[in-house]
Amino acid sequence: MDTTLDENSVPQIYYLDEGKKESPFLPLTSLEFLKQHGTKLKRLREGNLNELSSDTPMDTSHHPALSTPSLMKAAKAQLFKFNSQKIDVLSYVSSHIGTLSGLRSEVPGDLELALLLQAAAEKVANQQYVQARKLLILCGCFASKSGSPVQRVVYCFAEALEKKIEQEWGIAPTEELVGKLRKPLDEMLAQVYMQPAMMTSQQETPFTLFTEFTATESILNAVVSAKRVHLIDFQINNGAHWTLIMQALAVRDECPFEHLKISAVGTSKKIMEETGKWLSSFAETLNLPFSYKMVVSDLKDLRENYFELEFDEELAIYSDMRLWTQLVWPNHLKALMGVIRKLKPRIVVVKEFEANTNAPNFPERFDAALLLFSAMFDCINSCMDHHVLYRKMTEEVIFPRMVQNIIVAEGMERFQRHEKIGFWRKLFAEFGMVETDLTRSSLCEASLFLRSSERLSSCTVDMDGKCLIMGWKGAPFQSLSAWKLQNEYKI
The missing domain is CATH 3.40.50.150 (Vaccinia Virus protein VP39)
Structure with missing residues (x-):
């Protein structure tokens, strides 16, 4: 590059x-x-050096917090369970919005959103692009670049998956997507x-x-x-x-x-x-x-x-x-x-x-990138709430371009490794x-x-x-x- x-x-x-x-x-x-x-x-x-870390992260209410990476892992486990039981994720989520149990009341929406995203990625890996796009459309109903960390992560990765599908189909990107993908600045400058x-x-x-x-x-x-x-x-x-x-x-x-x-x-x-x-x-x-x-x-x-x-x-x-x-x-x-x-x-x-976002196969690469950027978005949400300008540049420009390169590009074009x-x-x-x-x-x-x-x-x-x-x-x-x-x- x-x-x-x-x-x-x-x-x-x-x-x-x-x-x-x-x-x-x-x-x-x-x-x-x-x-x-x-x-x-x-x-x-x-x-003891082990005292440097905290085993149980806490939120501002002093209750155990479920981090964005943990939510992504929980959604992955749920997807595995659904696959073993031959449950269709799209049908299930469409009819059970907000009803997944076992977590705190404010979490289920994010959990379902993470489930939809990973189900879409699985469909992309299996070249089931029509089903993948249906899941991504539903992701679009809930994801947001200004919402919770999970919503921001899903928004970022759903865009990348859409781009990958269009590339696989040989479809020219829409004007809206072209605007999002066009290089808006040089990060180093x-x-x-x-x-x-x-x-x-x-x-x-x-x-x-x-x-x-x-x-x-x-x-x-x-x-x-x-x-x-x-x-x-x-x-x-x-x-x-x-x-x-x-x-x-x-x-x-x-x-x-x-x-x-x-x-x-x-x-x-x-x-x-x-x-x-x-x-x-x-x-x-x-x-x-x-x-x-x-x-x-x-x-x-x-x-x-x-x-x-x-x-x-x-x-x-x-x-x-x-x-x-x-x-x-x-x-x-x-x-x-x-x-x-x-x-x-x-x-x-x-x-x-x-x-390990350098994995040659797409599913492993996607999972590694998803956990890495989930931690990054979660960290920024906690630590940069007073620095809107730099946060916007990071979340809306730098991270999406990194994710799209990991998810979409292949061969020498995939330099984010x-x-x-x-x-x-x-x-x-x-x-x-x-x-x-x-x-x-x-x-x-x-x-x-x-x-x-x-x-x-x-x-x-x-x-x-x-x-x-x-x-x-x-x-x-x-x-x-x-x-x-x-x-x-x-x-």
């Missing part, structure tokens, strides 16, 4: 201009966090345009802050004694996560610090320039020796000689949701891993979606890299943030070996892992 931007293009969503009106916000730094929560952090460091709104909303998104705390402090721990540090970021975005390391290096007493270099990799020179200006200004306020380099390149074309490496630097690499973009080209992914190996980093920290941690373990092992522990203190520190709000306590944290698995109300969502070269690991 060509991700090169037209630097003169303007995002074409009417509400994006409002994003500039929100005030810039600098995320809470590690040092500020320690000042505010030092006593609690000490207690957590001495405790919008990230710059809406940076103030995004930085504010991310402060309230548990996954972003948790992984930023853990990733950056694990990197800091790996280069703790270095006088010169080189950080390579495969997708720097607004760069706010590096402020944690910059502040820590600026006040380091044990070993005088000489220089920090950040190399940003990306295809948009405009985005990286804006981020570089901001980071350079921030470093200046700290009196931190700093340089910023841009490597304008797609990951699949990256080469080790693109970086200005120096012999006395300690190198660390951070990949935030980037490796999955190369799954469509397995040979390019392996070439990228070869580049990482040749750079000989002290540590590589990787964040990825914890889902994700894998679970087991896949990444095999890949890194192939290139002589082994998993290493994430910094425990950073896990404890980040968990304090999750415990600071009842809303954020719905975020669950588990360990899969040395890998951190974050979930939303128990549904796996993201993985965070750290890697070292095997020969270094044995020393």
